[in-house]
Amino acid sequence: MSHTKKVFISLLLGAVMSGCAPKDITIIGDKRVDILDHRTFKEGNFIKAVIDLENNDYDKIEGFVYRIEWFDKDGILKETTAWKPILIHKNQKIQIVEMCNLPDVTNYKIVVSVPEKL
Amino acid sequence: MYKTSLILSLSTLALLFNGCSTAGGAGMVGYNSNVKYGDAKAVETVTADFGSTDLQSTAESLTQSLLESRYISKAQQPPKVRLRTVNNLTYEHIDTKAITDKIRIKLLKSGQVRFLADTANLNQVNQERDLTTTATIKTTIKAISDSDYIITGNVRSIKKANDDVKDVYYNISLELVDPQSGEIVWADEKEIRKVTAKSSLGW
Numbered sequence: 001m002s003h004t005k006k007v008f009i010s011l012l013l014g015a016v017m018s019g020c021a022p023k024d025i026t027i028i029g030d031k032r033v034d035i036l037d038h039r040t041f042k043e044g045n046f047i048k049a050v051i052d053l054e055n056n057d058y059d060k061i062e063g064f065v066y067r068i069e070w071f072d073k074d075g076i077l078k079e080t081t082a083w084k085p086i087l088i089h090k091n092q093k094i095q096i097v098e099m100c101n102l103p104d105v106t107n108y109k110i111v112v113s114v115p116e117k118l
Numbered sequence: 119m120y121k122t123s124l125i126l127s128l129s130t131l132a133l134l135f136n137g138c139s140t141a142g143g144a145g146m147v148g149y150n151s152n153v154k155y156g157d158a159k160a161v162e163t164v165t166a167d168f169g170s171t172d173l174q175s176t177a178e179s180l181t182q183s184l185l186e187s188r189y190i191s192k193a194q195q196p197p198k199v200r201l202r203t204v205n206n207l208t209y210e211h212i213d214t215k216a217i218t219d220k221i222r223i224k225l226l227k228s229g230q231v232r233f234l235a236d237t238a239n240l241n242q243v244n245q246e247r248d249l250t251t252t253a254t255i256k257t258t259i260k261a262i263s264d265s266d267y268i269i270t271g272n273v274r275s276i277k278k279a280n281d282d283v284k285d286v287y288y289n290i291s292l293e294l295v296d297p298q299s300g301e302i303v304w305a306d307e308k309e310i311r312k313v314t315a316k317s318s319l320g321w
Binding site: 043044045046065067080081082083084085098099101102103 | 171175181225230
């Protein structure tokens with residue numbers, strides 16, 4: 001493979017990886033919880049978000065809070081859910097399903113807040 | 119004499135300006151007090167009693183479930199719903215109307231449901247209608263009184279405690295009932311468990 005071709009593939013991969021970066025996730029505090037996957041689909045007029053989370057710690061139960069921010073097509077924040085507490089047992093995965101009750105919402109952001117360990 | 123009066127005037131002005139300044143800046147009163155605004159949607163764990171977080175998460179999850187039910191989502195036109203009493207069967211005071219009001223606001227925002235005035239407020243609605251209309255038409259009364267569905271429910275709790283731990287379990291259930299047939303067309307529940315570990319140190 002020529003040097004030019006290698007450089008081109010590297011640049012392309014870099015661009016693709018950069019596009020995959022989770023811009024719609026914010027983790028406040030320690031990153032002890034992994035967001036494995038998140039996706040949306042339409043349920044009638046409403047948008048529904050499915051988020052898969054994992055506690056990859058073999059020893060500790062993780063307790064944290066999360067909320068979803070719902071945005072319309074213009075990027076205006078229409079609604080936020082309440083902060084919701086959740087527990088994940090050690091080395092377990094869970095799935096969160098949230099649906100926005102506003103019809104004009106098209107996008108979302110997940111905010112996870114993990115408390116500091118004392 | 120002139121010098122003394124000038125100094126006096128300047129001192130008085132300085133005192134006046136000093137008196138006018140307030141701590142904290144424009145638009146703030148009592149900036150230095152102990153009262154602070156907090157996040158209305160923050161998780162609250164002050165006690166194990168039914169709190170704002172329980173109210174918010176219950177309303178969100180039951181609204182979501184209700185909007186997914188085919189009687190709401192697949193309806194030809196938004197059905198007319200009336201809220202009825204949600205019974206508080208716990209040992210503590212819970213304002214169950216706060217739960218149903220929050221659900222009603224969320225459902226109204228969705229545009230999928232229309233709500234009729236509560237039976238408690240129906241007298242006021244009738245009085246207002248009588249004031250604004252010269253002749254009462256039977257069809258108008260029918261439109262006010264006929265609901266497609268009613269929402270009822272219960273709030274229950276189980277409390278257990280020993281010397282070290284206090285455990286409270288809440289179960290909030292709602293039903294969507296067709297008043298003509300009496301059929302329960304949708305029902306769902308929200309379960310909440312709150313555990314308080316008592317301090318081993320006695321004060």
